[in-house]
Amino acid sequence: MTNAVAADGTITLEVARYRPEQDERPTFQRYEVPYRQDWVVLDALNYLKDYVDGTLSYRWSCRMGICGSCGMMVNGVPKLTCAVFLRDYHPGLIRVEALANFPVERDLVIVLDDFMEKLQAVKPWIIRDDEKPLEEGEYLQTPEQRASFEQYSMCINCMLCYSACPVYQSEEKFVGPAALALAQRYNLDSRDQGNHERNELIWADEGIWDCTFVGECSTVCPKHVDPAGAIQQAKVESTIGWFQSFLTPFGRKSVKE
Numbered sequence: 001m002t003n004a005v006a007a008d009g010t011i012t013l014e015v016a017r018y019r020p021e022q023d024e025r026p027t028f029q030r031y032e033v034p035y036r037q038d039w040v041v042l043d044a045l046n047y048l049k050d051y052v053d054g055t056l057s058y059r060w061s062c063r064m065g066i067c068g069s070c071g072m073m074v075n076g077v078p079k080l081t082c083a084v085f086l087r088d089y090h091p092g093l094i095r096v097e098a099l100a101n102f103p104v105e106r107d108l109v110i111v112l113d114d115f116m117e118k119l120q121a122v123k124p125w126i127i128r129d130d131e132k133p134l135e136e137g138e139y140l141q142t143p144e145q146r147a148s149f150e151q152y153s154m155c156i157n158c159m160l161c162y163s164a165c166p167v168y169q170s171e172e173k174f175v176g177p178a179a180l181a182l183a184q185r186y187n188l189d190s191r192d193q194g195n196h197e198r199n200e201l202i203w204a205d206e207g208i209w210d211c212t213f214v215g216e217c218s219t220v221c222p223k224h225v226d227p228a229g230a231i232q233q234a235k236v237e238s239t240i241g242w243f244q245s246f247l248t249p250f251g252r253k254s255v256k257e
């Protein structure tokens with residue numbers, strides 16, 4: 001069934017299905033979908049949903065690599081399904097599963113709660129010890145100061161890095177790549193004074209020191225955030241902070257100060 005879709009043959013999709021009201025565990029279902037060179041994997045899923053099986057559940061929104069909601073395992077690798085083409089796999093089979101390392105809610109939909117709690121826990125907002133009056137204007141920043149954290153601010157919360165991380169796979173308490181990169185983004189921001197609050201969490205056992213620098217998080221990141229680099233940078237700062245605590249035991253300074 002091609003339903004008026006101009007296609008160049010078909011391609012096989014093997015899609016993980018899990019309907020908790022009827023399935024004890026996820027199983028795979030095979031579908032033939034039209035093969036088009038310009039289709040991404042998400043287009044094929046949308047075709048299935050529209051024309052073959054309306055019960056298939058998955059998340060997506062923007063279809064342009066911005067919202068971060070369409071992450072899934074594609075042939076065992078965490079990918080944004082709106083950013084990988086059928087032609088990258090054709091004529092082979094494409095296996096689509098929910099993101100690894102997360103509980104599955106239904107079909108390709110994962111439970112986000114742990115990730116959301118970790119993002120919140122690193123306090124991803126500007127913290128000031130001293131707030132100046134509004135009439136004095138904004139806190140200015142040079143282009144160089146902004147550049148120091150810009151890369152870490154490109155995250156779209158797609159969770160591919162958690163799905164690729166072997167530490168998170170075995171240690172659920174690990175704060176994880178994206179949240180640690182986000183903490184670093186604010187810790188490096190010249191307008192922020194909240195390092196001491198964030199570092200309580202990120203310098204703790206389940207924070208940066210749990211990372212074994214496998215680097216898969218940075219490999220799979222579609223936005224080149226380089227969370228592995230952020231974590232290694234934070235480790236250096238943590239070590240400097242540890243030494244500073246002996247020199248200035250009553251007032252450890254943040255590295256950016």
Ligand code: SF4
Nearest residue numbers: 155156158159161221
């Ligand atoms: S760091 Fe990269 S892979 Fe991880 S959530 Fe952000 S954008 Fe996605």
Ligand code: FES
Nearest residue numbers: 062063068070082
């Ligand atoms: S649908 Fe928004 S990133 Fe893929």
